[in-house]
Amino acid sequence: MTMQGKVAIVTGGGSGIGAECARTLARRGAKVAVADLDGNAAGVVAGEIGGLALAVDVSDPAQCQAMVDRVIGELGDLHMAVNNAGIGGSHLPVEEYDVDDWRRVLSINLDGVFYCMKAELKHMVGQGRGAIVNMASIFAVAGQRALPAYVASKHGVLGLTRAAALDSAPKGVRVNAVGPGVILTPLVESHQDTAGKAALAAGNPSKRLGLPAEVAELVVWLCSDAASFCNGGFYPVDGGFTAA
Numbered sequence: 001m002t003m004q005g006k007v008a009i010v011t012g013g014g015s016g017i018g019a020e021c022a023r024t025l026a027r028r029g030a031k032v033a034v035a036d037l038d039g040n041a042a043g044v045v046a047g048e049i050g051g052l053a054l055a056v057d058v059s060d061p062a063q064c065q066a067m068v069d070r071v072i073g074e075l076g077d078l079h080m081a082v083n084n085a086g087i088g089g090s091h092l093p094v095e096e097y098d099v100d101d102w103r104r105v106l107s108i109n110l111d112g113v114f115y116c117m118k119a120e121l122k123h124m125v126g127q128g129r130g131a132i133v134n135m136a137s138i139f140a141v142a143g144q145r146a147l148p149a150y151v152a153s154k155h156g157v158l159g160l161t162r163a164a165a166l167d168s169a170p171k172g173v174r175v176n177a178v179g180p181g182v183i184l185t186p187l188v189e190s191h192q193d194t195a196g197k198a199a200l201a202a203g204n205p206s207k208r209l210g211l212p213a214e215v216a217e218l219v220v221w222l223c224s225d226a227a228s229f230c231n232g233g234f235y236p237v238d239g240g241f242t243a244a
């Protein structure tokens, strides 16, 4: 599965799952642009893998277009994109959920994926090839208590993925979504103490939480030519959680 000569963008590439996707793509030979709201974090990961660091807020459509333009300008092309940047938001039921928090989660997790894909697809469709992987969640196909904005945003990411795939498939571009279960990253560490993580692990059929590398392997495979007939799909990587 060599990706020599291929160019990839990973949003939210400065931490957690995105950082591991960037490292895995680079190990397979791809030139990787690491885009993150936290430009320093992007710089650290890009430095590690010899990639291009970009400070980007995916909730701003102009920054998403500028990101794609810069990658094509500096790395020469764009073959693969992992739209991964996302946040958790507050843990509250709908009636207590702050309207501004709702908008912030949707603007990053869902609008951000749309803005990135809009810019990425313009180039990929023009080239008649490309592969996009959007970071959804198990909560793209299941509800969760006290997480309305996150759950709604991830259901939206899956719907957007399917819609985009139908338009893009005849044009040679593949668009898929992955659905990680609970993965040990800074996002989860910031919301869960040791007891919380143990309870989440106990509720998983595999009796543990996932690791970023276990998500990255799937993402990178979906980006690769090995996945040439996979389009519009939803791929859980959750230790069996959604099988229940």
Ligand SMILES: NC(=O)c1ccc[n+]([C@@H]2O[C@H](COP(=O)([O-])OP(=O)(O)OC[C@H]3O[C@@H](n4cnc5c(N)ncnc54)[C@H](O)[C@@H]3O)[C@@H](O)[C@H]2O)c1
Residues within 6 Å of the ligand: 011, 012, 013, 014, 015, 016, 017, 018, 035, 036, 037, 038, 041, 056, 057, 058, 059, 084, 085, 086, 087, 088, 108, 135, 136, 137, 138, 179, 180, 181, 182, 183, 184, 185, 186, 187, 188
């Ligand atoms: N960790 C999990 O259990 C889990 C499970 C399912 C899905 N996911 C999804 O995976 C993705 C990555 O999550 P993670 O756990 O690695 O989180 P993380 O917090 O470790 O990393 C997320 C990265 O996104 C960046 N980011 C946040 N807002 C941004 C913005 N507006 N523009 C650009 N970058 C921004 C952050 O700076 C951070 O570097 C998210 O979309 C998340 O919803 C995570």
